[in-house]
Amino acid sequence: MSDLFENAPKKGGEYSAKDIEVLEGLEPVRRRPGMYIGGTDERALHHLVAEVLDNSMDEAVAGHASRIEVELGADFYVTVRDNGRGIPIDPHPKFKNQSALEVILTTLHSGGKFSGKVYQTSGGLHGVGLSVVNALSDDLIVEVARDKQLYVQHYKRGKPTGKLKNTGAVNRRGTTVKFHADPEIFGPQAHFKAARLYRMCRSKAYLFRGVEIRWSCDPSLIAEGDDTPASDTLHFPGGLSDYLTSTVNGRKMVTATPFAGQADFPDSQGRAEWAIAWPVDGDGFLNSYCNTVPTPEGGTHEAGLRSALARGLRAYGELVGNRKTSIITAEDVTGGAAMLLSVFIRDPQFQGQTKEKLASAEATRLVDTTIKDHFDHWLSGDTGRARDLLERVIEVAEERLRKRQDKELSRKTATRKLRLPGKLADCAKDSQDGTELFLVEGDSAGGSAKQARDRETQAVLPLRGKILNVASASADKLSGNQELVDLIQALGCGTRDKFNLDRLRYDKIVIMTDADVDGAHIASLLMTFFYREMPGLIEHGKLYLAQPPLYRLAQGGKVAYARDDAHREELMKAEFSGKGKIEVSRFKGLGEMPASQLKETTMDPRKRILLRVRMPHRYNEEERAEARETADLVERLMGRKPELRFQYIQENAQFAHDLDV
Ligand SMILES: Nc1ncnc2c1ncn2[C@@H]1O[C@H](COP(=O)(O)OP(=O)(O)OP(=O)(O)O)[C@@H](O)[C@H]1O
Ligand SMILES: [Mg+2]
Numbered sequence: 001m002s003d004l005f006e007n008a009p010k011k012g013g014e015y016s017a018k019d020i021e022v023l024e025g026l027e028p029v030r031r032r033p034g035m036y037i038g039g040t041d042e043r044a045l046h047h048l049v050a051e052v053l054d055n056s057m058d059e060a061v062a063g064h065a066s067r068i069e070v071e072l073g074a075d076f077y078v079t080v081r082d083n084g085r086g087i088p089i090d091p092h093p094k095f096k097n098q099s100a101l102e103v104i105l106t107t108l109h110s111g112g113k114f115s116g117k118v119y120q121t122s123g124g125l126h127g128v129g130l131s132v133v134n135a136l137s138d139d140l141i142v143e144v145a146r147d148k149q150l151y152v153q154h155y156k157r158g159k160p161t162g163k164l165k166n167t168g169a170v171n172r173r174g175t176t177v178k179f180h181a182d183p184e185i186f187g188p189q190a191h192f193k194a195a196r197l198y199r200m201c202r203s204k205a206y207l208f209r210g211v212e213i214r215w216s217c218d219p220s221l222i223a224e225g226d227d228t229p230a231s232d233t234l235h236f237p238g239g240l241s242d243y244l245t246s247t248v249n250g251r252k253m254v255t256a257t258p259f260a261g262q263a264d265f266p267d268s269q270g271r272a273e274w275a276i277a278w279p280v281d282g283d284g285f286l287n288s289y290c291n292t293v294p295t296p297e298g299g300t301h302e303a304g305l306r307s308a309l310a311r312g313l314r315a316y317g318e319l320v321g322n323r324k325t326s327i328i329t330a331e332d333v334t335g336g337a338a339m340l341l342s343v344f345i346r347d348p349q350f351q352g353q354t355k356e357k358l359a360s361a362e363a364t365r366l367v368d369t370t371i372k373d374h375f376d377h378w379l380s381g382d383t384g385r386a387r388d389l390l391e392r393v394i395e396v397a398e399e400r401l402r403k404r405q406d407k408e409l410s411r412k413t414a415t416r417k418l419r420l421p422g423k424l425a426d427c428a429k430d431s432q433d434g435t436e437l438f439l440v441e442g443d444s445a446g447g448s449a450k451q452a453r454d455r456e457t458q459a460v461l462p463l464r465g466k467i468l469n470v471a472s473a474s475a476d477k478l479s480g481n482q483e484l485v486d487l488i489q490a491l492g493c494g495t496r497d498k499f500n501l502d503r504l505r506y507d508k509i510v511i512m513t514d515a516d517v518d519g520a521h522i523a524s525l526l527m528t529f530f531y532r533e534m535p536g537l538i539e540h541g542k543l544y545l546a547q548p549p550l551y552r553l554a555q556g557g558k559v560a561y562a563r564d565d566a567h568r569e570e571l572m573k574a575e576f577s578g579k580g581k582i583e584v585s586r587f588k589g590l591g592e593m594p595a596s597q598l599k600e601t602t603m604d605p606r607k608r609i610l611l612r613v614r615m616p617h618r619y620n621e622e623e624r625a626e627a628r629e630t631a632d633l634v635e636r637l638m639g640r641k642p643e644l645r646f647q648y649i650q651e652n653a654q655f656a657h658d659l660d661v
């Protein structure tokens, strides 16, 4: 026994109990905010407000609050006030010296929503939200008006700075949380945006008719050209129907009336509300919510809705004896539809604390059967509109089949018709399936890449020098740029309104530039180009960044590659022993790297890491508005300052495999 311990190595790779940390209280939240709010970017920042607002919404949906005020101050403090029951302030039975309020604010997994006794269908369920907001705020004040008394407590970075004080009598009730996001976490430049918070409040008000949300913000925070009001009272008795009308406002629809309604699930399992229209232009979206929490990644409730609509329309088609009905898929019915879906269910299961995707299995069946019933009625209630919709969806299905046939024409015939650029080293495989195009910088890197590639599936296109800074280039300048003309030809899918994903000649487009400032610059120029000219490529997840290493480390027979300085330090500590010299060599560029090493580190699908470039999320009204903000961001970043560009890429590259542009 003692032998075992004595023989344990003392130096170098020492790793023992003392290395195991247990983070206490809210420390884990500050150390790993991403785990609780999905990152530290602008989206995550705004998520803080969502957590606080969700708690007030839960109070409203449970029937205890009717009014919520949300205020954004010039000092970027956000205040959320409701007229609900007020967070309990009596001493907590388990923690004798703390009020329940303090326990809620300073302890993860503390809350009143676990049992379903005090809230039935709440957005909150983890008992984490408010404590996380507290941990990530450099200043937070909570006020509770309860039993005609007003109680106040202050916090900094998750810790109370004093006791809960009773400040005297009041004539109202409810909870007020006022907080300021910690710049240590979100960066000194990150601030709440009025437009974004306003949209959040508005959609909450649409989702629950029983609440009135009073919005206000300091007028100085409204950017020029932004139509966000400085104050507004949001109350929508028409619910999702109103929401849909305001969203699709003015567009021509396939049917004169939308398919909208609400219904309870059996056995008080909750309820659903929906509003669906089919725009003639076929530009659809689906915004879904569970217990007023937006679920931009969809989930089981969306699956139920899709199934209900597809089954309903198919059943109708068969009933009226339309033989083409059999070709209709769910995607044909719903792909081009403008859809809003809100469900309220008990004890929902989400993926992650930001709750972007609903996982509750029973939601699919509940939504499916409930909505299918109503859809059947809606269709049979007006045969004119049912026929219009059916014919339209059959057209969509036929178009889809026609496109698929075109696609099945082999890539080779497409290639023959197309003049491919001379410098392209194409891959041997005919179909697009599983193929990759590497965009590399310069002929020498191109040479290495050509040797390192798998000829069957990997193609290489070397681009010379710095391509035009397309963020500021006009269309004719673009078409005069040979590098970009070559690139567009090699891809085959066209640009802007001629863009057609089905014609894309490869499955993945991989930007592979040197791991240095110039490389990052060229990568960002190319990303801007794709973002501007072929956003569909990014939307469909076809664009990637390769991650070539910057250093090679060797000791004895052991070799490792490091992406950057930090990674090199990490590897030196973790992978190599303290004994003997570690040889460190820095790659000057991909062109200098032997083909075998380039293959192993960067190109071989079994060993490499690729970063996928993505648009922020899917298309729904809020997300689109954000995407427009992102367009500004890209312009700001790519437009002028190269240092900023570099930082942007580096930061994202380190932390995420999915890179948001
Ligand atoms: N505005 C409010 N009015 C009344 N009670 C509140 C309010 N805000 C928070 N609470 C109480 O504090 C508890 C903890 O809130 P917190 O946001 O931390 O977790 P949660 O809402 O239970 O779950 P989640 O982590 O999913 O948000 C709630 O369960 C509720 O009991
Ligand atoms: Mg909550």
Ligand SMILES: [Mg+2]
Pocket (backbone or CB within 6 Å): 104, 105, 107, 108, 109, 110, 111, 127, 128, 129, 130, 131, 132
């Ligand atoms: Mg909590």
